[in-house]
Every structure is written in structure tokens, then in C-alpha cells.
Amino acid sequence: xxxxxxQRESYSQLALDLLAKAKRSGATEADIIIADGETFSxxxxxxxVDRLTKAxxxxxxxxxxxGKRSASTSTSDFSADSLNQLVNETCTLAKAVVExxxxxxxxxxxxxxxxxxxxxxxxxxxxTEQQIDLAKRVExxxxxxxxxxxxxxxxDFDSSSGRVVLGNSHGFLGEYQSSSFSMAASPxxxxxxxxxxxxxxxxxxxxxxxxxxxxxxxxxxAARRTVRxxxxxxxxxxxxxxxxxxxxxxxxxxxxxxxxxxxxLYKGASFLAGQxxxxxxxxxxxxxxxGRVVGGLGSRPFDGEGLPTRKTTVVERGVLKSYLLDTYSxxxxxxxxxxxxxxxxxxxxxxxxxxxxLAPGTKTAQEIIKTVQQGLxxxxxxxxxxxxxxxxxxxxxxxFWIEGGELAYPVEEITIAGNLKEMFxxxxxxxxxxxxxxxxxxxxxxxxxxxVAGS
Numbered sequence: 001x002x003x004x005x006x007q008r009e010s011y012s013q014l015a016l017d018l019l020a021k022a023k024r025s026g027a028t029e030a031d032i033i034i035a036d037g038e039t040f041s042x043x044x045x046x047x048x049v050d051r052l053t054k055a056x057x058x059x060x061x062x063x064x065x066x067g068k069r070s071a072s073t074s075t076s077d078f079s080a081d082s083l084n085q086l087v088n089e090t091c092t093l094a095k096a097v098v099e100x101x102x103x104x105x106x107x108x109x110x111x112x113x114x115x116x117x118x119x120x121x122x123x124x125x126x127x128t129e130q131q132i133d134l135a136k137r138v139e140x141x142x143x144x145x146x147x148x149x150x151x152x153x154x155x156d157f158d159s160s161s162g163r164v165v166l167g168n169s170h171g172f173l174g175e176y177q178s179s180s181f182s183m184a185a186s187p188x189x190x191x192x193x194x195x196x197x198x199x200x201x202x203x204x205x206x207x208x209x210x211x212x213x214x215x216x217x218x219x220x221x222a223a224r225r226t227v228r229x230x231x232x233x234x235x236x237x238x239x240x241x242x243x244x245x246x247x248x249x250x251x252x253x254x255x256x257x258x259x260x261x262x263x264x265l266y267k268g269a270s271f272l273a274g275q276x277x278x279x280x281x282x283x284x285x286x287x288x289x290x291g292r293v294v295g296g297l298g299s300r301p302f303d304g305e306g307l308p309t310r311k312t313t314v315v316e317r318g319v320l321k322s323y324l325l326d327t328y329s330x331x332x333x334x335x336x337x338x339x340x341x342x343x344x345x346x347x348x349x350x351x352x353x354x355x356x357x358l359a360p361g362t363k364t365a366q367e368i369i370k371t372v373q374q375g376l377x378x379x380x381x382x383x384x385x386x387x388x389x390x391x392x393x394x395x396x397x398x399x400f401w402i403e404g405g406e407l408a409y410p411v412e413e414i415t416i417a418g419n420l421k422e423m424f425x426x427x428x429x430x431x432x433x434x435x436x437x438x439x440x441x442x443x444x445x446x447x448x449x450x451x452v453a454g455s
Contacts, residue, residue: 003023004391011036011173014078015167018062019088023090023169025063029105030169030307034060037162043154044135051096051153053129061345064090068099074346102331105305108170110337112302112309119295121161121177123128124209131157134183134215141219142185142350146227151188153199155219159209164300172306181299183211185222191230198229200380205437207295225379228400230408235401235454241375242416243368243402243451246433248378249442252360254289257440259388260314260322261351262329262340271391271421272320280320281424284361290326291339291354298354298439302421304343309354310379312338326351358442362429365444368429370405376452391420397452415453423447 015032021325022030036058043051060083061074070091075086126134141153161179166172184203190196202222204213244252264270272280289307293299303309305327325333326341326349342352369377384394398412418426431444 006197010120011163011165011168012173014060014083015165015173018083019167019169020289020405021084022062022064022091025087026095027068027091027169028067029065031063032167033107033304033343033345034058034165035162039158039160039206040131041156041158042135043156044132044139045073045154045159046152047136047139048085049107049132052128054131059345060086061347062086062090063348064094064205065104066094068092068101069094069097070100070103071097072348089349098331100389102328104327105168105170106307106337111168111170111172111306114176115174115176115301116292118292118299118301120179120207122179122181122208122210124179126159128355131159136292137215138183138185138219138222139187141216141258142187142222142226143219144410145220145223146189148192148227148230149187149223150190151197153186153188153201155186155215155322155346156182156203158241166302167305168305168306170306174306176301179207180412181212181216183199183212183218185219187223187226189223189230189390191228191348196230198226198232200226200229203437205297207297211295229398229410229412232398232412234413235376235411235452237451237453237455239449239451240446241372241428241446242452243365243372243375243444244379244429244443245365245377245399246435246442247437248381249440249445250440252423252445253287253356253442254440255386255388255393256357256424257289257310257324257353259391259420260320260324262325262333263351264322264388265323266329266332271389276323278320279318279425280315280421281318281427283317284422284430285315285318285427286313286359288359289314289338289340289353289356293355296355296358300354304341304349305335305337307337307339307341310338311408312340324351324353329374331432343387353439355436356440357434357436358445360432360434360443362432363429365431365433368431368444368446369402369407371429371446372405375402376400376411376414377407377444381385386420388445391421391422393418393423411454413454416450417453418447418450423450
């Protein structure tokens with residue numbers, strides 16, 4: 001722990017020193033981000049290690065402003081000569097670019113103050129052998145549960161941990177640690193009657209290793225999802241209700257997240273431009289972006305510019321209430337940042353979600369399916385046929401045909417089409433099965449009617 005503390009203090013001091021050097025070199029404002037961490041990834045296939053990577057990295061990114069001109073650079077060389085050169089070159093670059101009237105750091109009084117304890121870091125350290133064993137176990141579980149599972153595209157285990165230090169010339173200096181652990185299996189099943197094959201996968205991801213599902217549970221679910229696709233058919237083209245399972249409904253939330261991003265809005269590339277205060281969905285639809293969820297996969301105490309993260313109500317009882325903004329896109333739109341600056345080392349901030357989700361309803365997925373006499377239950381989406389300017393939506397899909405409120409048989413080689421605005425307006429039911437396996441999540445969603453194009 002002493003070594004960790006020393007490194008933390010040295011990174012903080014390094015940030016302060018380089019910011020001071022940037023000011024001496026002509027910068028009017030500057031910010032710096034230092035990230036270090038380690039990653040491990042293993043994939044096994046049919047019980048043998050197929051791929052294994054292990055890395056420890058550290059990077060430093062510097063952004064300087066000279067008036068309304070700015071430049072960003074990065075390095076992984078922390079030697080004194082290299083860092084001095086980085087400061088000088090960044091300031092020189094900034095002086096050479098054109099002015100941008102809305103560039104600059106956020107105001108000093110907007111910086112994050114008190115930092116909440118968000119429980120983002122797990123100090124658990126697994127040996128290489130333990131992580132390989134977990135990948136083998138998840139694949140073995142998927143392979144051994146049903147004789148129709150005949151092959152595997154792999155079992156995976158990944159872990160990562162790291163620290164971010166962010167400082168700027170307003171005097172802000174903040175840091176946090178985070179970790180993640182994930183596991184996945186991708187089995188292949190063969191129909192004994194026809195020889196036709198299907199593949200699917202399942203996974204879990206958590207900040208804390210102790211909260212990760214067992215390899216046996218993940219493998220079993222991967223096998224179940226794969227085997228149930230055997231015997232898939234095509235269906236005739238028609239307009240029917242469409243139920244998106246929770247994973248696929250999450251992709252709809254991803255589309256909404258993209259449409260409320262400040263950069264898409266000021267570039268005129270979103271069908272939701274100018275729609276604040278307008279109804280988007282029925283009154284039982286509420287969508288949040290919450291950077292303060294304890295243990296959340298997208299949680300953090302401050303954003304990529306040092307502003308406090310927060311809970312933003314994006315859609316409240318069906319009405320579009322807020323966009324997601326960083327300082328730059330907010331200034332472009334004449335609005336304040338929502339604390340959604342997302343940033344890679346050496347890149348300018350952009351807008352990104354924290355924990356973006358559709359608030360759950362009260363019906364189980366099974367209860368929602370029971371309300372459909374004839375329709376489609378979507379479990380996979382393929383391709384990206386979405387026009388974010390108009391909202392027109394067309395994607396390849398597979399899943400299950402619903403007859404009389406029951407899943408009747410698997411279907412594939414179909415396309416679902418509609419318009420995102422009409423789809424959000426046509427949400428008839430919202431499920432209770434919200435689970436986060438990423439930064440964007442949703443429960444099951446039923447849309448009243450879409451075009452299903454088949455044979």
C-alpha cells in the first residue's frame with residue numbers, strides 16, 4: 001500500500017508540475033490526464049488456451065489552450081526530457097491552430113468538490129492460472145449441458161484495474177480507481193435432424209469479482225440460448241407487435257443515447273434536435289443517465305473535464321427533458337454541461353453516457369409475451385441500418401415467433417423496420433427485468449407494431 005500511495009502522490013505532483021510548466025510556456029489554460037492500469041484477457045477453445053494477453057500500461061495526455069486556440073497530445077514516456085518536450089510541443093501546436101470561440105475549460109466554480117464513495121474498485125488479484133481455469137470452466141459448462149452443443153467459439157475471462165488522475169489549471173485535482181471482471185461463453189449447437197448449426201453466447205461483467213456469476217451459470221445460459229435457436233424458420237412479411245428482450249432493448253436505449261448526444265445535436269445529425277420539452281414516449285417511460293450509481297459500470301466521481309457527475313433525467317414520464325452534454329457541445333447549443341464529458345488519454349473530451357437506462361416497469365418478460373397474440377420476440381439484431389438524422393430504422397433480426405401469448409418457434413433471416421420516433425411513441429409495455437451488463441441497459445420492451453420483413 002505504501003508503494004501505491006507513493007505512486008498516487010507522484011502522479012498528482014507530476015500533474016501539478018506539468019500544468020505549471022504549460023503556463024510558463026504560454027498556455028492560458030490547461031488540463032492533464034494520467035491513466036495507468038493492467039489488463040488480462042484469456043480465451044480458451046475446446047479446453048485449450050487459444051489467446052492470452054497481459055499488459056500493464058501508463059499514459060499521460062495534455063491539453064493546452066492559448067486563448068481560444070487549443071491542442072492535445074499524449075505520451076507513455078514519463079522521463080523528464082520527454083515530458084518537457086511534450087509541454088513545449090503542445091503549446092507550440094496550440095499557437096498554430098485556428099481559434100474556436102467556444103473552446104476552453106469549464107468555469108472554475110463548476111469543478112467537482114466532495115467526491116462520493118462509489119465502490120468502483122476491487123483489490124482482488126487473480127493468478128494467471130485462476131483466470132485460465134475460469135475461462136475453461138465457463139466453456140466446459142456450456143459444452144456439457146446439452147448433447148446438441150457440438151462445438152465452441154470459446155470461453156473468455158477478462159479482468160482490468162486502473163487509476164485515473166485528472167488536473168487542470170483552475171486548481172482541480174482528482175483521482176479514482178476502478179476495476180472490472182467479465183466472463184463469456186459462445187457455444188455452437190447442431191440440429192441432429194438437419195445438421196443446421198446455430199451459435200449464441202452469454203456473459204456477465206461486474207466491478208467486483210465476488211458479484212460475478214459463476215462460470216457454470218454463465219455457461220448454462222449460453223447453452224440454453226444457443227440450443228433454443230435450433231429449427232429456426234422464416235416468416236412472411238407483416239406488421240405485428242415486436243417485443244425486444246432486455247439485451248436488445250438495451251440497443252434501443254443506445255440509439256436514444258446517441259440521439260441526445262450534444263455533438264450529434266449541434267451538427268444537425270439527430271432526429272431529436274430541437275425536441276426538448278416535447279413528448280417522445282408514453283407517460284410510463286422514464287430514462288435516466290446516472291453517474292452516481294454505487295458500483296455502476298459507468299459510474300465515476302467526476303467526468304472527463306473534472307465536473308461532478310450526476311443523475312440526469314433524460315426522459316420524464318414520456319417527455320424529453322435533457323440532452324447529454326460536455327462543456328464544448330453545451331456551449332455550441334447554449335446550454336450547460338450535464339457532466340457527461342468522456343475522454344481518452346490524448347483526445348479532446350466528447351459526450352458519453354455514464355449509466356444510461358430505461359426505468360423498469362412491473363411486468364415480467366413472460367407476462368409481456370402473454371399479451372401478444374401474434375408477433376415477434378427479438379433476441380438478436382444484426383447490422384446497423386439506422387439513419388440518426390431521420391430516425392429511420394431497419395435491422396436484421398432473429399428471435400422467436402409468438403403465437404397466442406407463447407413462444408412458438410425460433411425465426412431467423414428477417415428484417416424489422418420502423419422509425420425510432422414512432423417506435424419510442426409506440427412503447428406499450430416496459431418490463432421489470434433491468435440488469436446492467438454495460439453502461440447502457442433496459443428491461444424488456446414491447447412496441448405496438450413494426451414491419452417484420454421475411455419471405
